[in-house]
Amino acid sequence: MVAAPQLQDAVVTRMERHGSHFFTIGLRAGSIARQAEPGQFVMIAVHPQLAADSGFLAISSSWDPLLRRPFSIYRVNSAEEEIFLLGQATGRGSRILAAAVPGQVYSVLGPLGRPFRVEPGWKHLLLVGGGAGVAPLVFAGERFAARGIAVTVLFGFRNAGSVIGWEATSAWATSRYLVTEDGSAGKKGLVTDVLRRLLASASTTTTSTSSSGCDCGHGPAPTPARFDAILACGPAVMLKATAELARAAGVPCQVSAERTMGCGFGVCLSCVLPRPDGSYALVCQDGPVFASEEVDLSG
Numbered sequence: 001m002v003a004a005p006q007l008q009d010a011v012v013t014r015m016e017r018h019g020s021h022f023f024t025i026g027l028r029a030g031s032i033a034r035q036a037e038p039g040q041f042v043m044i045a046v047h048p049q050l051a052a053d054s055g056f057l058a059i060s061s062s063w064d065p066l067l068r069r070p071f072s073i074y075r076v077n078s079a080e081e082e083i084f085l086l087g088q089a090t091g092r093g094s095r096i097l098a099a100a101v102p103g104q105v106y107s108v109l110g111p112l113g114r115p116f117r118v119e120p121g122w123k124h125l126l127l128v129g130g131g132a133g134v135a136p137l138v139f140a141g142e143r144f145a146a147r148g149i150a151v152t153v154l155f156g157f158r159n160a161g162s163v164i165g166w167e168a169t170s171a172w173a174t175s176r177y178l179v180t181e182d183g184s185a186g187k188k189g190l191v192t193d194v195l196r197r198l199l200a201s202a203s204t205t206t207t208s209t210s211s212s213g214c215d216c217g218h219g220p221a222p223t224p225a226r227f228d229a230i231l232a233c234g235p236a237v238m239l240k241a242t243a244e245l246a247r248a249a250g251v252p253c254q255v256s257a258e259r260t261m262g263c264g265f266g267v268c269l270s271c272v273l274p275r276p277d278g279s280y281a282l283v284c285q286d287g288p289v290f291a292s293e294e295v296d297l298s299g
């Protein structure tokens, strides 16, 4: 059962910037860190509540932007009760958060939403991620690999400068495939090019090793031949193509969807996503992780 969300004043423990657009932020988040499951997210108020590291309270005078912003949980350090978010500075809120410094305190609500689901007996997962969408997949891969499940990683980015979250996968991935649109890191192309090939070879082989496309740096590792499921997160067009390829190959696929969110817990109705039967799902409550056939990914 998914834990009830908590509101925490979370101290920034670490802040790293990657290139001009990406950052990872560590937050001491108490029970959110203890209860978070892969695929869940937090809503963070992007203005600091207290002054840095001062020992006295200095409540921020700014409530702008008013609405919290949703970010997937990227990694968890349970021992230190830390969560990590991997952010891309795309607009006002994420740019403010990108300027956070250790010691500041941010109000965080979470963990929210339905996580990725792994059935008993699944032995091999394929993670398909694009851009900042790799964030929940890194948490998923780390957690599920620790349970003894083989995890193949396929991540795609625009170029070498936007590769993010890749290094974190080297500790637990069985096989890794990196692609960039311009070929400046890994193979040139789209994740769906490699996905098509991986699904075709999985359906024709009985054993599998890290293949020529593997960019993992260590020797071939035997992996189960078939994928029991695909877990995907990234741009809508990538999710739709991934879901179609998975369906054609007969492999269950879960997608983590994104919508603009006002509240994160089912009240404001800003995050609707159509279902194939014409009804609507709330991404914050019914998702963000859906079985791919549960939702209409074309919108």
Ligand SMILES: Cc1cc2nc3c(=O)[nH]c(=O)nc-3n(C[C@H](O)[C@H](O)[C@H](O)COP(=O)(O)OP(=O)(O)OC[C@H]3O[C@@H](n4cnc5c(N)ncnc54)[C@H](O)[C@@H]3O)c2cc1C
Pocket (backbone or CB within 6 Å): 041, 065, 069, 070, 071, 072, 073, 085, 086, 087, 088, 089, 090, 091, 092, 093, 094, 095, 132, 133, 135, 136, 257, 258, 259, 260, 261, 288
């Ligand atoms: C469940 C969930 C998990 C997410 N996880 C991550 C994550 O791990 N890392 C990350 O970098 N981003 C993530 N996002 C997207 C992130 O929430 C938005 O980029 C952020 O809210 C933008 O806020 P802003 O104030 O910077 O931008 P704004 O000024 O509000 O908008 C800038 C641009 O971002 C787009 N945008 C705004 N809100 C969202 C949104 N909720 N989803 C998608 N696009 C949006 C706008 O359409 C606009 O193009 C996630 C979104 C959801 C719904």
Ligand code: FES
Pocket (backbone or CB within 6 Å): 260, 261, 262, 263, 264, 265, 266, 267, 268, 269, 270, 271, 272, 282, 283, 284, 285
């Ligand atoms: S974000 Fe408010 S209902 Fe989903």
